[in-house]
Amino acid sequence: MRSRREVDVASLVGQAREGSPRAVARLVSLVENAHPALREVMAALAPHTGHAHVIGLTGSPGVGKSTTSSMLVRALRARDLRVGVLAVDPSSPFSGGALLGDRIRMADHALDPEVYIRSMASRGHLGGLAWATPQALRVLDGAGCDVVLVETVGVGQSEVEIAGLADTTVVLLAPGMGDGVQAAKAGILEVGDVFVVNKADRDGADATAREIRHMISLGDRSEPGLWRPPVVKTVAERHEGVEEVMAALDKHRGWMEERGELRRRRVRRAAEEVRAIALERLRARMGDLGEGGRLEQLATAVADGQRDAYAAADELVAALA
Amino acid sequence: MRSRREVDVASLVGQAREGSPRAVARLVSLVENAHPALREVMAALAPHTGHAHVIGLTGSPGVGKSTTSSMLVRALRARDLRVGVLAVDPSSPFSGGALLGDRIRMADHALDPEVYIRSMASRGHLGGLAWATPQALRVLDGAGCDVVLVETVGVGQSEVEIAGLADTTVVLLAPGMGDGVQAAKAGILEVGDVFVVNKADRDGADATAREIRHMISLGDRSEPGLWRPPVVKTVAERHEGVEEVMAALDKHRGWMEERGELRRRRVRRAAEEVRAIALERLRARMGDLGEGGRLEQLATAVADGQRDAYAAADELVAALA
Numbered sequence: 001m002r003s004r005r006e007v008d009v010a011s012l013v014g015q016a017r018e019g020s021p022r023a024v025a026r027l028v029s030l031v032e033n034a035h036p037a038l039r040e041v042m043a044a045l046a047p048h049t050g051h052a053h054v055i056g057l058t059g060s061p062g063v064g065k066s067t068t069s070s071m072l073v074r075a076l077r078a079r080d081l082r083v084g085v086l087a088v089d090p091s092s093p094f095s096g097g098a099l100l101g102d103r104i105r106m107a108d109h110a111l112d113p114e115v116y117i118r119s120m121a122s123r124g125h126l127g128g129l130a131w132a133t134p135q136a137l138r139v140l141d142g143a144g145c146d147v148v149l150v151e152t153v154g155v156g157q158s159e160v161e162i163a164g165l166a167d168t169t170v171v172l173l174a175p176g177m178g179d180g181v182q183a184a185k186a187g188i189l190e191v192g193d194v195f196v197v198n199k200a201d202r203d204g205a206d207a208t209a210r211e212i213r214h215m216i217s218l219g220d221r222s223e224p225g226l227w228r229p230p231v232v233k234t235v236a237e238r239h240e241g242v243e244e245v246m247a248a249l250d251k252h253r254g255w256m257e258e259r260g261e262l263r264r265r266r267v268r269r270a271a272e273e274v275r276a277i278a279l280e281r282l283r284a285r286m287g288d289l290g291e292g293g294r295l296e297q298l299a300t301a302v303a304d305g306q307r308d309a310y311a312a313a314d315e316l317v318a319a320l321a
Numbered sequence: 322m323r324s325r326r327e328v329d330v331a332s333l334v335g336q337a338r339e340g341s342p343r344a345v346a347r348l349v350s351l352v353e354n355a356h357p358a359l360r361e362v363m364a365a366l367a368p369h370t371g372h373a374h375v376i377g378l379t380g381s382p383g384v385g386k387s388t389t390s391s392m393l394v395r396a397l398r399a400r401d402l403r404v405g406v407l408a409v410d411p412s413s414p415f416s417g418g419a420l421l422g423d424r425i426r427m428a429d430h431a432l433d434p435e436v437y438i439r440s441m442a443s444r445g446h447l448g449g450l451a452w453a454t455p456q457a458l459r460v461l462d463g464a465g466c467d468v469v470l471v472e473t474v475g476v477g478q479s480e481v482e483i484a485g486l487a488d489t490t491v492v493l494l495a496p497g498m499g500d501g502v503q504a505a506k507a508g509i510l511e512v513g514d515v516f517v518v519n520k521a522d523r524d525g526a527d528a529t530a531r532e533i534r535h536m537i538s539l540g541d542r543s544e545p546g547l548w549r550p551p552v553v554k555t556v557a558e559r560h561e562g563v564e565e566v567m568a569a570l571d572k573h574r575g576w577m578e579e580r581g582e583l584r585r586r587r588v589r590r591a592a593e594e595v596r597a598i599a600l601e602r603l604r605a606r607m608g609d610l611g612e613g614g615r616l617e618q619l620a621t622a623v624a625d626g627q628r629d630a631y632a633a634a635d636e637l638v639a640a641l642a
Contacts, residue, residue, distance in 0.1 A: 038631075046628060048626070049626050050626050134630075263624065267620045268620070270620035271620035273620075274619055275604070277631060277634035281634060281635075282638060283600060295595065299594075300588050300591070302591035305368050305369065310363055310598060312598075313602060
């Protein structure tokens with residue numbers, strides 16, 4: 001039997017690129033577990049990345065994110081595209097919940113080998129979403145997905161984070177949830193490239209759409225030359241409005257490519273990723289200095305009032321160089 | 322008129338040490354706003370720190386944290402000690418809420434110049450609690466507080482963080498809130514030095530106390546030579562049980578001093594503080610590399626698939642040295 005630690009990276013990446021859902025799942029697990037082979041995986045995938053259109057999907061609980069994902073997956077499959085879905089729940093510290101979620105979401109597309117669906121919990125780690133999600137995205141991208149949907153519950157920071165990860169950010173709203181006001185508060189208005197008012201068969205859908213349009217018209221977004229986010233109404237359960245959403249996504253991608261914005265966003269995203277990995281590395285290196293080393297000496301001086309924490313931090317940074 | 326930026330640090334620190342609540346408040350504000358004079362403030366305070374007994378107070382919403390704080394403040398004042406209270410709400414991104422909180426909490430001790438009460442919101446920053454709280458603690462310590470109470474809502478990570486900041490961590494529970502089970506889950510059991518079952522006049526108080534005692538007896542804590550956390554029952558509203566809590570706090574402090582544990586905890590705390598400041602500094606330095614600089618070049622290579630993020634991070638770390 002093989003040890004759990006041994007991973008044949010070249011063959012795994014090869015299988016993933018040939019369309020093995022099992023190999024893709026394995027690679028995402030390596031990311032989640034920060035497996036030692038991760039470096040090698042990322043190096044092997046790098047030349048194959050940059051193809052996928054990454055679409056972020058965010059909204060409050062209950063607006064219909066899963067249903068909308070499912071609707072979009074079907075539409076993308078009708079175009080014969082390979083699709084990845086990454087469902088990130090930043091509020092859940094339990095990976096078990098994510099697994100359950102997988103099964104429920106799978107239902108519609110479980111037997112389609114061209115659809116990879118994966119739930120990730122951020123497991124309560126600070127920076128968990130920021131760190132693992134971009135790498136999981138790269139796996140799906142490198143495995144040949146044409147589109148990757150990243151779905152996340154809109155809680156505070158996560159909309160902003162998802163907007164940093166996605167080429168196109170879709171903000172999902174529903175009538176009668178006070179979403180308009182929430183949107184303004186949480187900065188959703190600034191991050192959304194496409195707004196979707198789901199459950200549009202309910203009372204108040206037109207009012208919600210109007211409110212969002214009005215707010216967009218008041219913001220910087222209304223300036224000429226900038227992308228003016230469309231507001232689309234859907235009933236995702238009945239696949240109503242799916243063509244309009246797809247058209248809005250195509251249009252946004254085209255607009256970004258024309259302006260060089262797609263590349264700019266991707267460079268920005270890569271910068272965040274590189275920065276996060278570099279900080280993680282520096283943090284680990286400081287840890288090495290900890291036991292009986294420089295950090296402990298400095299900390300002792302601070303605890304004894306012989307040095308302030310800033311002066312000590314200066315010395316620590318100098319010691320890393 | 323003086324500009325807002327100019328701060329006469331020496332005189333401010335002097336006034337704070339002489340007991341001016343206004344000067345203390347000003348210093349804590351400098352911490353919260355990451356004012357440029359902060360370095361100088363910390364350097365001036367350093368020789369005066371290390372005196373205060375830092376007591377962390379954590380528990381779920383509704384267990385009576387403010388009432389318990391107030392009860393302890395009164396008991397500490399009866400011993401003629403100078404007391405600081407730092408109420409940290411890691412869930413609130415609004416500093417306005419903190420201000421309101423201040424006023425409500427003030428009520429009992431508003432006119433006592435030997436009690437400094439301050440609420441801090443972490444403002445939704447990642448690492449907000451980790452970064453600003455230890456420095457605010459140092460301000461109160463350096464200003465001559467004998468005891469500083471740090472009060473925080475127990476949500477996920479915050480108990481663990483507070484335990485990292487405090488000399489003595491008090492975990493507050495109340496009957497009938499399912500706290501026992503929650504405690505086990507959230508790792509409260511490992512971080513508590515003293516357990517207080519508040520609202521002990523309600524049904525189920527004895528059962529809650531028993532459950533916690535039982536859980537402690539099962540854990541590592543029951544080994545000889547280790548601190549065995551006492552479980553105390555209180556009705557904070559009526560100041561019942563305050564002597565028992567004070568006795569438990571005194572005993573824990575004595576135990577820590579005997580064993581050298583107090584110093585160990587403080588060195589560990591200083592190490593975390595120094596590490597956090599050093600990382601912040603490195604992060605800022607990476608930012609400087611951003612525009613048109615090394616990070617942008619590396620990010621562009623990653624976005625184009627010419628380099629993987631790990632290799633790029635290695636180069637970035639090397640460039641910082």
